[in-house]
Amino acid sequence: PPPAVAQQTVTLKMQAAWPAGWTLYDNFTMFAERVNKLSGGRLKIETLPAGAIVPPFELLDAVHKKVLDGAHSWAAYWVGKNKTAVLFTGGPGGTFGMDYIDAMGWLYEGGGLDLYNEFYRDVLKVNVVAIPILPAGPQAFGWFKRPIKNLADLKGMKCRQTGMAAEVFTAMGMRTVNMPGGEILPAAERGVIDCAEWVGGVEDLKAGFYNVWKYHYTPGMHENVTIGELIINGDVWKSLAPDLQEIIKTASTETFFRWWMRWQRQNADALVELQEKHKVQILKTPDDILYAFLKAWDKIAADEAAKNPFFKKVWESQKQYASKVVPAKRFMFPNYDFAANFYWPPKK
Amino acid sequence: MVQPPAAILKTIRIIDSISEWSGRVFCWMVIPLMLGLSYEVIARYVFDAPTIWAYEVAFMLYGGHFMLGAAYTLLKKGHIRTDFFYEHWSPRRKGWVDAMSYLFLFFPGLFFFLLASWDNASHSFIIGETSDASPWRPILWPFKFVMPVTAVLLIAQGVSEFLKSAWAAKTGRSL
Amino acid sequence: MTGGEILGLILLACLIAGIFVGFPIAFTLLILALVFGYIGFGGIVFDLMVFQTLGMMKEETLAAVPLFIFMGHVLEQAGLMERLFKSFQFILAPVRGSLFLGVLLTATIFATATGIIGASITVMGLMAAPVMIKAGYDTKLSAGVIAAGGTLGILIPPSVMLVVMGPVLGVSVIHLFAAAIVPGVLLSGLYIGYAMVRSFMNPALGPPLPLEQRATSYWQILKEFVAGIVPLGGIIFAALGSIIFGLATPTEAAAMGALAATVLTACYGRLSGEVVRRASIQTLQTSSMVLFLAVASNVYGSVFTRLGTGTWLANTMLALPVPPLALMAVLMGVIFLLGWPLEWPAIILIFLPIFLPVVQALKFDLVWFGTLVAVNLQTAFLSPPVAMAAYYLKAVAPTWELRDIYRGMFDFMALQMVGLLLLFFFPEIALWLPGVLFGK
Ligand code: NA
Numbered sequence A: 001p002p003p004a005v006a007q008q009t010v011t012l013k014m015q016a017a018w019p020a021g022w023t024l025y026d027n028f029t030m031f032a033e034r035v036n037k038l039s040g041g042r043l044k045i046e047t048l049p050a051g052a053i054v055p056p057f058e059l060l061d062a063v064h065k066k067v068l069d070g071a072h073s074w075a076a077y078w079v080g081k082n083k084t085a086v087l088f089t090g091g092p093g094g095t096f097g098m099d100y101i102d103a104m105g106w107l108y109e110g111g112g113l114d115l116y117n118e119f120y121r122d123v124l125k126v127n128v129v130a131i132p133i134l135p136a137g138p139q140a141f142g143w144f145k146r147p148i149k150n151l152a153d154l155k156g157m158k159c160r161q162t163g164m165a166a167e168v169f170t171a172m173g174m175r176t177v178n179m180p181g182g183e184i185l186p187a188a189e190r191g192v193i194d195c196a197e198w199v200g201g202v203e204d205l206k207a208g209f210y211n212v213w214k215y216h217y218t219p220g221m222h223e224n225v226t227i228g229e230l231i232i233n234g235d236v237w238k239s240l241a242p243d244l245q246e247i248i249k250t251a252s253t254e255t256f257f258r259w260w261m262r263w264q265r266q267n268a269d270a271l272v273e274l275q276e277k278h279k280v281q282i283l284k285t286p287d288d289i290l291y292a293f294l295k296a297w298d299k300i301a302a303d304e305a306a307k308n309p310f311f312k313k314v315w316e317s318q319k320q321y322a323s324k325v326v327p328a329k330r331f332m333f334p335n336y337d338f339a340a341n342f343y344w345p346p347k348k
Numbered sequence B: 001m002v003q004p005p006a007a008i009l010k011t012i013r014i015i016d017s018i019s020e021w022s023g024r025v026f027c028w029m030v031i032p033l034m035l036g037l038s039y040e041v042i043a044r045y046v047f048d049a050p051t052i053w054a055y056e057v058a059f060m061l062y063g064g065h066f067m068l069g070a071a072y073t074l075l076k077k078g079h080i081r082t083d084f085f086y087e088h089w090s091p092r093r094k095g096w097v098d099a100m101s102y103l104f105l106f107f108p109g110l111f112f113f114l115l116a117s118w119d120n121a122s123h124s125f126i127i128g129e130t131s132d133a134s135p136w137r138p139i140l141w142p143f144k145f146v147m148p149v150t151a152v153l154l155i156a157q158g159v160s161e162f163l164k165s166a167w168a169a170k171t172g173r174s175l
Numbered sequence C: 001m002t003g004g005e006i007l008g009l010i011l012l013a014c015l016i017a018g019i020f021v022g023f024p025i026a027f028t029l030l031i032l033a034l035v036f037g038y039i040g041f042g043g044i045v046f047d048l049m050v051f052q053t054l055g056m057m058k059e060e061t062l063a064a065v066p067l068f069i070f071m072g073h074v075l076e077q078a079g080l081m082e083r084l085f086k087s088f089q090f091i092l093a094p095v096r097g098s099l100f101l102g103v104l105l106t107a108t109i110f111a112t113a114t115g116i117i118g119a120s121i122t123v124m125g126l127m128a129a130p131v132m133i134k135a136g137y138d139t140k141l142s143a144g145v146i147a148a149g150g151t152l153g154i155l156i157p158p159s160v161m162l163v164v165m166g167p168v169l170g171v172s173v174i175h176l177f178a179a180a181i182v183p184g185v186l187l188s189g190l191y192i193g194y195a196m197v198r199s200f201m202n203p204a205l206g207p208p209l210p211l212e213q214r215a216t217s218y219w220q221i222l223k224e225f226v227a228g229i230v231p232l233g234g235i236i237f238a239a240l241g242s243i244i245f246g247l248a249t250p251t252e253a254a255a256m257g258a259l260a261a262t263v264l265t266a267c268y269g270r271l272s273g274e275v276v277r278r279a280s281i282q283t284l285q286t287s288s289m290v291l292f293l294a295v296a297s298n299v300y301g302s303v304f305t306r307l308g309t310g311t312w313l314a315n316t317m318l319a320l321p322v323p324p325l326a327l328m329a330v331l332m333g334v335i336f337l338l339g340w341p342l343e344w345p346a347i348i349l350i351f352l353p354i355f356l357p358v359v360q361a362l363k364f365d366l367v368w369f370g371t372l373v374a375v376n377l378q379t380a381f382l383s384p385p386v387a388m389a390a391y392y393l394k395a396v397a398p399t400w401e402l403r404d405i406y407r408g409m410f411d412f413m414a415l416q417m418v419g420l421l422l423l424f425f426f427p428e429i430a431l432w433l434p435g436v437l438f439g440k
């Protein structure tokens, strides 16, 4: 006779750091659907939007305390706890020129994921397991009231920035202002701020920045690679059957790529809509601004490494990995512009 | 007129004066809140240089202000209640209802709030948590300790209120 | 229904029962959330309480609450309302019901400089009530006019109620401010129209003023008017102007308004350490009451959500076989009924989050919905038994019977209903101005 296996359904309650209307949230629901199917219904993920149970900035502590079984979030939200957190998102500048595949490579092939979990366990002392799930970029430089030609144009502007990017931009001489998310557009409408960073592409289209400002600059270096996380309470993770653990890991990686493909297409469509329907000027961020950004970030990172041993350890691990893959890629991969310009020469 | 035992009367007086003073001290937090945020606006337009600290100073003062003022508000009977039925009751009945409410509705909740918020604040202290709202990054744990301090102040004032209502329940006279 | 959802429904029932025990609502909410949360999902409910508290403490938008309250208390000391009222009294003296008109005009203008109702009713009660009594005005109508006029302070921006509502609905406070202006003025017009028609039909209700209460010269009228309105204009500019002209966020504007009120009071020579101390301590008590209740409501709400009852309730409502507009009318009816026993913070903070998913699913404009709720809740100030407007008035006009005050407010409640219906059927009343200002 077949063994009497109890086909118990496990339901995990998880909350996102974003509202249900955002495209980032689709990544979360896609993951939940995949887990449900792959497990034959044995594992269900209940997805909840930002704030449903705890405020977004309390998510890590909430998962640690098992108030939630898990969360769909972004490690850089925890830079207040320790700046090392930003490095696990890929970090400003990639970091060290890495693109998404390189950054994922560092996590999975270069020991990054072990450092990531070591960071949560030993440095932040939280009982959670982290898995990369969300490629939320490359993000745009932002929305501006007037055109900018160079770094000097940036200096007189007051911009809404948060997190690590705010720190770097402040070091570059930008006047950064913080305000709650819901007040950004009204503040923009009335000229309290001259520019703001959001996400880019379809997310910015949804937020409606085009109603206020007509200059959209891309790319940025602050989140050109930025990886969101799935975090699960450590006890909950241990209580899952080994195959369910594997299903979660696999579904995360699959969602990472499947959702990303769709998102890049959505972003491409959004750029057309912004330009044609809403008459937005989509412009290239001046190079000197991007250079200045990397310089300012390198200085901040070096200062942090000097006083934060774990930051140093992770930063050097990334640098070591990048020193192999980034220069190699320069030889192995054709320059993206090469074929792009051949088939779709930029309009004059 | 019958008076409660001296020890009880003294306890009530000491607690009430602590809460009274907590109110007199913490009520001033609204002044730097007003000045800080006004300065931010002026700095942004007149000096064309927004401050790095205004956002955090604002939420920390605001969050501390209303939390730390909760015990004073309890002393002054300022927390809204529905006196639909309550206002028609005799002092003795009010005393009974209040005394029971403090025992079963008030103390247990705040006791657990004290434990859990202490745990949260001390974790923040151990990892040296700073605020993530701006590049200023001030330490965050004193702000988190506002929670257990509020719990202690509220529990203390609750003891005083419990004694007052128990006396009213016993004698039909309010203190 | 799952066990959790049923537990949540029992939680809601216990809340409604618990509220009537008469113990402070904040603590009743907390303990109910903890007990039911503990049964539903164990000890993590205690941590959940901490996270919700922290979230509220970090809600920078709400820093406008203590600041607008402080502004109101300081302004009360400056004596501006007295001057404004006096000048209206002088100008309008020969008209029937002139004092009604004076009170309502003063209250409407003053409403653009204060975010609460207490200050307005207290000052008008102290100043206008004795004059009205002396002039032989009808008690009920006088009380109604002062109480209703005073409640405009919390509808016409700046408004503490709208500041608290913004984050709950996820709508910008500025958009809510813009949406509330026209309905506020409309209500003021309804009050004025009603009071004037009543005094025209029955001159005994509000006779013209006796000669000794009229101004001796036009110069005197002008002086009072300028002294009353110009400085008030400064405050209005600091608070509202800084928002509209793009100088500040709502929180910063509240700070600017409070500072302007303080400076102005100093210019009038009425600022002292004692005045600031008293305003500060009153501010502490009021904002602690509102915001601590907000903390407790958030804890309660998140337990409710985690039990799954919120979603269940929303889905059940959406499945009702009625058209969306009828469902909206039902929601407004429920909010109106809740306004009889409850105060606005409790309704906005506890019940609005429960209704919100329904309103979102029906794709109603949230700014319009928020304005409807605001007008609806303004009515709650006038609806006994928990009618703050009556209490404030009774405290400063002790010779008026509470029964007469209630009776007088009743007519204005009816006017509120008219205003609410107009807003319900003509959403442009709320949405026109935000459309003009923010181009939506
Ligand atoms: Na107002």
Ligand code: NA
Pocket (backbone or CB within 6 Å): C339, C340, C341, C342, C379, C380, C381, C382, C383, C384, C385, C386, C387, C388
């Ligand atoms: Na009422």
